[in-house]
Amino acid sequence: MLSEKELRRYDRQVMIFGKKAQQKLKKAKVAMVGLGGLGSPVSIYLTVAGIGQLFLIDEQKPELSNLNRQILYGEEGLNQKAKPVSAKEKLKQLNSQIKIRTYSKRICKENIEDLLNEVDIVVDALDNFETRYLLNEFCVKSRKPFIHAAVEGFYGQITTILPGRTPCLNCLFPNPPKKIKFPIIGVTTGLFGVLQANEVIKLIIGYGDSLMGKLFTYDLLHNKAESIDIKPNPSCPVCSGTFRLRRQ
Amino acid sequence: MKIKVKFVSFLGDLSGVDKAELCLPQGSTVKDALEKVTHDFPKLKKWLPQYIWMFINGNYVKPQTQLKNDDEIALFPPVGGG
Numbered sequence: 001m002l003s004e005k006e007l008r009r010y011d012r013q014v015m016i017f018g019k020k021a022q023q024k025l026k027k028a029k030v031a032m033v034g035l036g037g038l039g040s041p042v043s044i045y046l047t048v049a050g051i052g053q054l055f056l057i058d059e060q061k062p063e064l065s066n067l068n069r070q071i072l073y074g075e076e077g078l079n080q081k082a083k084p085v086s087a088k089e090k091l092k093q094l095n096s097q098i099k100i101r102t103y104s105k106r107i108c109k110e111n112i113e114d115l116l117n118e119v120d121i122v123v124d125a126l127d128n129f130e131t132r133y134l135l136n137e138f139c140v141k142s143r144k145p146f147i148h149a150a151v152e153g154f155y156g157q158i159t160t161i162l163p164g165r166t167p168c169l170n171c172l173f174p175n176p177p178k179k180i181k182f183p184i185i186g187v188t189t190g191l192f193g194v195l196q197a198n199e200v201i202k203l204i205i206g207y208g209d210s211l212m213g214k215l216f217t218y219d220l221l222h223n224k225a226e227s228i229d230i231k232p233n234p235s236c237p238v239c240s241g242t243f244r245l246r247r248q
Numbered sequence: 249m250k251i252k253v254k255f256v257s258f259l260g261d262l263s264g265v266d267k268a269e270l271c272l273p274q275g276s277t278v279k280d281a282l283e284k285v286t287h288d289f290p291k292l293k294k295w296l297p298q299y300i301w302m303f304i305n306g307n308y309v310k311p312q313t314q315l316k317n318d319d320e321i322a323l324f325p326p327v328g329g330g
Contacts, residue, residue: 127330179328181317
């Protein structure tokens with residue numbers, strides 16, 4: 001049940017989708033894997049929207065060169081606390097009612113199940129494809145929705161992966177991009193992080209159209225959007241089995 | 249046969265166009281199309297084929313994929329930051 005205070009707090013969005021939907025947000029558990037440029041806006045907007053429980057996962061500490069885009073952190077506390085710990089303090093200021101679990105560790109094969117087993121949705125806010133593939137495999141195996149975004153410069157891409165219904169990350173991008181120190185500006189991570197938070201919210205409350213089966217890209221420098229319909233790879237080594245199971 | 253090519257983001261800056269149409273012989277592959285693209289748009293040479301993600305009708309494709317008349321190859325810049 002939503003309290004009187006919660007109803008007042010979320011009044012403007014309850015006007016859009018109703019109390020039942022707000023209740024669904026309150027019950028939801030969402031994991032943010034990566035708390036950098038994308039993870040900052042995603043976690044801020046999910047916190048203020050009233051998501052019940054956030055799992056914050058990142059092993060790094062905020063550095064000076066992060067501050068052009070990682071809006072969870074400020075000049076104080078650089079190189080001191082791990083990002084999930086600093087992020088929790090900031091997010092609690094925004095909404096003290098949200099439950100936040102912090103994991104200051106790198107997600108890997110050995111711990112992924114323990115970290116993510118409980119969550120309803122996984123948000124890919126990572127900066128490398130190696131770990132993205134690991135998350136993708138876990139989400140396919142455990143049938144968890146997986147919100148992918150990646151950015152560079154003024155450009156980014158996003159898609160919502162629903163195992164068994166949409167292509168997985170491995171169908172889409174079987175070859176990772178070259179690992180580089182990528183150029184980036186805060187407006188790009190800001191935009192794509194907000195789009196990811198929006199996907200999470202719509203998925204939980206079942207409202208509007210999602211980016212399932214679509215690869216959406218936006219070039220902020222030239223204001224050009226592209227959206228293409230994407231299809232599963234029938235011989236994908238990661239997810240083709242989920243489609244076979246569904247057809248049986 | 250006629251093949252369309254769509255250039256997304258900075259690939260469009262380099263080529264100077266968002267879309268192009270190629271005439272290729274029957275039996276051509278994506279690799280053949282990319283060779284024609286780099287011939288017509290030499291500024292893309294540095295990027296093709298190793299620094300792009302390619303889709304035809306929503307499917308990720310490899311250079312050896314065979315083309316059909318009217319296929320549209322969409323070329324995306326690969327991005328991995330977050």
